[in-house]
Amino acid sequence: MSHISPKSVYFTIFGSLMALTALTVYVAFQHLGWLNFPVAITIAIIKASLVVLFFMHVKYSSKLTKLLVGSTFFFLASLFGLTMTDYLSRAWVTSPRGTTTAGMLPKLTAAELPAVSEQALANPEALFGATCGSCHSFTTKTAPTLAEIHNLYANDSAKVVEWAKAPMRKRMKFEPMPSFAHLGEARLKALAGYMLQQAAAGPPPQ
Amino acid sequence: MPDALAAHADAHGQSHGHAAHHPALQHHFETLEQQKEASTLGMWIFIIQEVMFFGGLFTAYMLYRIWYPEAWSEGSAELDIVLGGINTVVLIASSLTMALAVRAAQTGKQKAIVNWLIVTMLLGLTFLVIKGFEYEHKWALRHVPGLNFHAEPGQAPQVEIFLSLYFALTGLHALHMVVGFILLAVIAWMAHKKRFSPEWYTPVEMSGLYWHFVDIVWIFLFPLLYLVDRAHQVAG
Numbered sequence: 001m002s003h004i005s006p007k008s009v010y011f012t013i014f015g016s017l018m019a020l021t022a023l024t025v026y027v028a029f030q031h032l033g034w035l036n037f038p039v040a041i042t043i044a045i046i047k048a049s050l051v052v053l054f055f056m057h058v059k060y061s062s063k064l065t066k067l068l069v070g071s072t073f074f075f076l077a078s079l080f081g082l083t084m085t086d087y088l089s090r091a092w093v094t095s096p097r098g099t100t101t102a103g104m105l106p107k108l109t110a111a112e113l114p115a116v117s118e119q120a121l122a123n124p125e126a127l128f129g130a131t132c133g134s135c136h137s138f139t140t141k142t143a144p145t146l147a148e149i150h151n152l153y154a155n156d157s158a159k160v161v162e163w164a165k166a167p168m169r170k171r172m173k174f175e176p177m178p179s180f181a182h183l184g185e186a187r188l189k190a191l192a193g194y195m196l197q198q199a200a201a202g203p204p205p206q
Numbered sequence: 207m208p209d210a211l212a213a214h215a216d217a218h219g220q221s222h223g224h225a226a227h228h229p230a231l232q233h234h235f236e237t238l239e240q241q242k243e244a245s246t247l248g249m250w251i252f253i254i255q256e257v258m259f260f261g262g263l264f265t266a267y268m269l270y271r272i273w274y275p276e277a278w279s280e281g282s283a284e285l286d287i288v289l290g291g292i293n294t295v296v297l298i299a300s301s302l303t304m305a306l307a308v309r310a311a312q313t314g315k316q317k318a319i320v321n322w323l324i325v326t327m328l329l330g331l332t333f334l335v336i337k338g339f340e341y342e343h344k345w346a347l348r349h350v351p352g353l354n355f356h357a358e359p360g361q362a363p364q365v366e367i368f369l370s371l372y373f374a375l376t377g378l379h380a381l382h383m384v385v386g387f388i389l390l391a392v393i394a395w396m397a398h399k400k401r402f403s404p405e406w407y408t409p410v411e412m413s414g415l416y417w418h419f420v421d422i423v424w425i426f427l428f429p430l431l432y433l434v435d436r437a438h439q440v441a442g
Contacts, residue, residue: 028433
């Protein structure tokens, strides 16, 4: 005959579920930064596991039932995992500095920075490709396009320099832009001028 | 086996020309245990597809939450933690009484099965009434996407997406509660008619699995909908 749990087991599980509910509300009001979400999910998974094991009797079920229930989590993990690998990597950008999300783009080291000479700043194309150009092109979907930037700033390269030094996040659909203050005023001016000139010229013919 | 069942089994055995067996045992199963195992597996397969069904909605929730964190924070702040919390307690309590109903069936306490099932149904009804008040409040604020949505000034426009998912998830959950309520009403009637015994109470146990599953969905819905970014809302 099937296993009959004593009533005390059910009351203990109920008490634990109540305590965990109180805990998840308490934790939600604590400043844990990015950890708030994983902690809330972990508590919910523990609560769900208690219900599955004791209220739904899986702890006392056949191996076949246990395997079937376990497979649920496998399919659910596949659903989440495969979907997220796609969507979470859509905002990634590939620059000469590797593939990453825009906000995590590593800063150019001193050795990689071109000298602040008239000759180097006259043609900042390579520097543009390693910095602004990683995200801002005519066809990008991960950041405002060059055409949009042209509409916003036209010839006001000083505004572009200002923004690049201390960017804000206006639109939630884009990853936050990192600051490029470390490039220095001279390089930023050259980059802003180059970018607005490219933007005004329009996309290259196909 | 009660006398009435034994008499029935004897008559059944004579009419079939084979050995007497429990009246609930179907002919393609060897024993009641084997039959119960098959029912349990079948119920779990049904629950797995329910998990995948809600899983799709949870995936949509995750994506939009990652894309529009501000909207999720502002949208969640519109929900009432006290009502959501009370409903969580009510629903978990109904899972306890459901488990006790199954236990009463296992131990053959006929009256207790009916009583625990009625308590479970009343708790389920309490949940739905509280949910109804929450919906009514949302309607009054014109926060129902698709029907009367009106964006609050200064809020991220994607709050509408959050509220759409709120209504889709809680609405489908409430629909499952209604189905569960009807299911328990039928089982309670069967229990009242003394149709179950410690040898056979499969419908009670299977309804229990369904009811607990609906409880589990809410265990995830509560933190995902009501508790988003609460620490910052208090500070701000």
